[in-house]
Amino acid sequence: MSDVTGGRRRRRRSDAERSAGAVLDAAVQVLGRHPDAKVEEVAAAAGVTRQTVYAHYPSRPLLVAAVIDRITAEAVATIDAANVDSDTVTEALLRWLDVTWRLFDRYPLLLHPSVTAIDQADSDRQHAPVIERLERLIRRGQASGEFDGTLNPAWLVAATIALGHAAGGEIAAARMTTAQTAAALRHSILRVYGAHEPR
Numbered sequence: 001m002s003d004v005t006g007g008r009r010r011r012r013r014s015d016a017e018r019s020a021g022a023v024l025d026a027a028v029q030v031l032g033r034h035p036d037a038k039v040e041e042v043a044a045a046a047g048v049t050r051q052t053v054y055a056h057y058p059s060r061p062l063l064v065a066a067v068i069d070r071i072t073a074e075a076v077a078t079i080d081a082a083n084v085d086s087d088t089v090t091e092a093l094l095r096w097l098d099v100t101w102r103l104f105d106r107y108p109l110l111l112h113p114s115v116t117a118i119d120q121a122d123s124d125r126q127h128a129p130v131i132e133r134l135e136r137l138i139r140r141g142q143a144s145g146e147f148d149g150t151l152n153p154a155w156l157v158a159a160t161i162a163l164g165h166a167a168g169g170e171i172a173a174a175r176m177t178t179a180q181t182a183a184a185l186r187h188s189i190l191r192v193y194g195a196h197e198p199r
Helices: 003-033 039-046 050-056 060-081 089-106 120-144 153-172 178-193
Strands: none
Touching: 003 039, 003 050, 003 060, 039 050, 039 060, 060 089, 060 120, 089 120, 089 153, 089 178, 120 153, 153 178
């Protein structure tokens, strides 16, 4: 293969990677905020055709999965930046809740039925990095006596996720405001964990 042919292939591959990145960036913005948006809206935001979107992501569920993966990476970076391993464990838990709740508020897609009903194995894979940090926090709280040590950490993780989805459902159904739901979630999580509001 000549240097010219190799250079063309590298440019095409580089162009394709840039195009895929633009599609994913647009999808995070469009679908993240408007979960029912059409693929055409993502294409328009990315400055590409609908066919280009499908060339990179052959189906809408694959595009949504890529968006969730990107948002999960953002969540992990935000949780790590919030330094949830410092201060009292209860304060760290409340910081973790605040960080994740702000992401739910920023990206309604995370609480959309199309996401909450995805295959359990995919859901577990997508939640894994966030769950790992929460479980580490729970174990720390149980070891320090701030959280109920009789409850299985996996149960507390599952309860936290379920309460988060229930909170999203209340907002989606317009039965509670975001502020009311955030306060109810905080209160409920503290009770489930057997923790007390910091003074």
